[in-house]
Amino acid sequence: MAMSFRPLVVIKSKMGEFEALRHLIDRGVATPRVLVELLDSIQWDGRGQLLQSLVKAATQMAARQQPLWIDSHLLSPSASLARHPGGSFEQLDNRIESALLDEYGLLAPDVPAFIPVVTASAADDELRAVAMLQEHRPRPIVIRFRNLGVSARELDDGVRRVIRATRADKNLSHAIVDLGFVETVQLRQVRAAVWLAQAVLDRLAPQSITLLAGSIPATRHGFATTVRDRPEVPLWLEVAHGINGAEINYGDYGVVHPNAPRAGSxxxxxxxxxxxxxxxxxxxxxxxxxxxxxxxxxxxxxxxxxxxxxxxxxxxxxxxxxxxxxxxxxxxxxxxxxxxxxxxxxxxxxxxxxxxxxxxxxxxxxxx
Known part of the structure; x- marks a missing residue:
């Protein structure tokens, strides 16, 4: 299992984040991986400026042979993308592929439009959507593990279920251990993350594994300039030191809070x-x-x-x-x-x- 350090940044489908991606310097394999969490704010109908920005960013990254990782688990059933026939993954795949062909024609790169991300506890219909992508064009998948309290048996069953249902090549998968919002480095959390990461490595042997966390607060108070610690950095270092025989990549949520805005905000x-x-x-x-x-x-x-x-x-x-x-x-x-x-x-x-x-x-x- 060959690995090399490559950071991951998760973005929340904000217009500003997509604009920043347009200006990202192409560093080849040293370019950070980018995971886009789809939110209900992306509208399929109408002008769809967020959708257009997403497609442009995805087209640019695919043209560099660095496809975006895209996660749909935050979409509500009433979301425009979720209601579209074929589901969000199939429709985005078609839209991004069409954009690549329109822009590059016969010179369009032979890469997937994007890499799908699923949680280890994804519903059956989410896994079927990924399987449909595999039928159209085989590609790696990313499995996101968010439950630090999972048992070894539950982990075994979950990994087998995801790989089988998505028809993915186990040897081409990637893994994320997602800690979400963190305020401090806690020994108990470090130990649980080390156990889960090591267990995932032993069972899945992924191409890469990333520890993901973020510390940007949900609200802002006061007007004094402050310098805040980023506990996700020492947390990653502690977990990395506890892993045997593999390198675990660093991942964070950029400059926004890890949790999506509440419904009805x-x-x-x-x-x-x-x-x-x-x-x-x-x-x-x-x-x-x-x-x-x-x-x-x-x-x-x-x-x-x-x-x-x-x-x-x-x-x-x-x-x-x-x-x-x-x-x-x-x-x-x-x-x-x-x-x-x-x-x-x-x-x-x-x-x-x-x-x-x-x-x-x-x-x-x-x-x-």
Whole structure:
């Protein structure tokens, strides 16, 4: 089983995240793997801007022979993608393949449009959807293990069930041990993750295995700039040291909270300019309160406030430099406050995600 270190970043189907992917530097096999979690916000009908952005990102990555990993387990039964005939996987596969042919014609790469991700406890219909993809074009699959309390017997049964139902080649699979949101490194969690990762390696012998966790909080409070630890890094190091005979890759949730927004969350609301900027072992959390008029954010105030935030960041010694990533270049340009486009959440997420992707790609195992 040959492995080499390759980080994984999970994104939450946000417009800014897809924009950051468009600017991701192609580093060949050193490019971070990207897993997209499909959310109900992706609409199949109408303009479907999120869908278009997803297809563009997937087309670009497939053209580089680095297909996106795509996970549909967060889609509700009422989601536009879930209701579409053939299911979300089949329809996305067709849409991305068509985009590849439209753009590259006979020169389109001979690779799958994307790699499907399923949880170890996936429902039968989810597994059948992956089997249909295999009939169209054989491809690896990714199995996501989220239950640290699973027994050895349950794990055996689950792995056999997934491999059999998806008709996948066991030797071409990948595995993820997903810890979700973490605030601290806990010895009990480390031990459980080591046991599960080792058990998966022994039973599945995957092409790669990744420990996934994230520590970005669900809510933001206050306006003081703070430097927060990223416990997912030392947690990964502890688990990696406990694994015998294999390398376990590092994975995180980028610059967003690991959990998807709750169903029924409130609609549009005022979001003050903010940024999570990844640095070795930590993240710089920044937030600004823009000027208001009559109780509402004044016209142009959000962009100006973000420009001030960017100016503070660029002046800090931790700033990686304007040439480090597309996002860093945009942040350096924003500090003047003249970039009106920097007044939207999607832009803030795009800049931070772009920097984060390059951070995990360039820093290596010793500087995450």
């Amino acid at each position: 409130p609609g549009p609301r005022t979001v003050y300019p903010y940024l999570y900027y990844t640095v070795p072992n930590c993240v710089i959390a920044m937030r600004r309160q823009p000027a208001k008029e009559f109780g509402n954010v004044a016209p142009g105030a959000a962009g100006k406030a973000f420009g001030e935030l960017a100016g503070e960041l660029v002046a800090r010694p931790e700033f990686a430099g304007s040439n480090f990533s597309w996002g860093d270049g945009e942040l350096a340009r924003c500090r003047s406050g003249r970039d009106r486009a920097a007044s939207s959440v999607s832009r803030w997420v795009a800049y931070a995600t772009s920097h984060h992707l390059e951070h995990v790609a360039q820093r290596g195992t010793s500087g995450l």
